[in-house]
Amino acid sequence: MESDRLDPREARRIAERAEAAPYVDYPPTPWWYAPVVGLWSAALLLNLSLAGSHTAIAVPAILILVTLEGAAIGWYFRRYGAVPSMRRPPAEFRRALAGYAVGCLVVVALVALAWHTTGPPVAALLAGVLVTIGLLVYERSYAAAARRTRDRLA
Amino acid sequence: MIDDLDPVIHAPKRLAAMAVLSSATTATFPFLREHLGVSDSDLSKQMATLEKAGYVAVSKSGRGRGATTTYRITRTGRTAYEQHRRALAAILDG
Numbered sequence: 001m002e003s004d005r006l007d008p009r010e011a012r013r014i015a016e017r018a019e020a021a022p023y024v025d026y027p028p029t030p031w032w033y034a035p036v037v038g039l040w041s042a043a044l045l046l047n048l049s050l051a052g053s054h055t056a057i058a059v060p061a062i063l064i065l066v067t068l069e070g071a072a073i074g075w076y077f078r079r080y081g082a083v084p085s086m087r088r089p090p091a092e093f094r095r096a097l098a099g100y101a102v103g104c105l106v107v108v109a110l111v112a113l114a115w116h117t118t119g120p121p122v123a124a125l126l127a128g129v130l131v132t133i134g135l136l137v138y139e140r141s142y143a144a145a146a147r148r149t150r151d152r153l154a
Numbered sequence: 155m156i157d158d159l160d161p162v163i164h165a166p167k168r169l170a171a172m173a174v175l176s177s178a179t180t181a182t183f184p185f186l187r188e189h190l191g192v193s194d195s196d197l198s199k200q201m202a203t204l205e206k207a208g209y210v211a212v213s214k215s216g217r218g219r220g221a222t223t224t225y226r227i228t229r230t231g232r233t234a235y236e237q238h239r240r241a242l243a244a245i246l247d248g
Contacts, residue, residue, distance in 0.1 A: 012246060014169055015173040017170075018173030082178040087177060
């Protein structure tokens with residue numbers, strides 16, 4: 001069995017770095033990720049609006065979009081290797097994660113408002129744009145938090 | 155206080171593996187290997203020890219080159235890891 005005479009201070013350092021690893025050790029996000037998710041959101045919203053009147057087209061389209069989402073989640077898990085549980089993220093990530101939660105609420109509220117005032121096509125377009133921009137902003141905020149965490153634990 | 159340290163977890167490589175798994179939903183074999191900086195056989199040995207203790211669960215998917223081995227921490231493992239971290243904190247912070 002491996003030696004268990006590890007210095008407690010060194011043990012804590014190893015634990016802190018490893019606990020942060022799922023948050024900070026990740027491959028670069030491809031440039032197309034945000035626009036593709038934006039397009040996906042717009043397509044889903046548009047098809048949901050058509051589900052009542054054009055069922056034969058909209059329902060299969062929604063099923064395809066949901067299947068694509070499942071495939072994307074599988075790809076994400078394989079690519080990232082370790083997906084953060086978000087149980088106790090490093091302190092540096094609090095702002096980025098809070099911003100993400102608030103951003104989601106704002107996007108939903110604005111898209112819902114657009115849906116009721118101008119109709120589904122404009123709401124879908126708005127969803128596509130806002131999701132793309134929101135993800136780009138989140139990505140930058142997350143990367144900055146990861147950098148700060150890596151610096152602290154270096 | 156030293157007695158509260160879990161000998162299965164206190165070994166550096168297993169401590170690092172448990173720490174990664176404590177903050178991830180799952181972690182793949184390659185991710186753990188890269189983070190721990192160990193060989194395939196060494197990681198397999200360390201993870202087998204943790205699995206035998208009931209601290210991690212392993213799942214395998216796919217076949218051949220596309221096969222993926224994934225680990226997740228069990229409830230017993232999480233309890234043991236958190237206890238170990240508390241013991242470390244008690245030693246260092248008094």
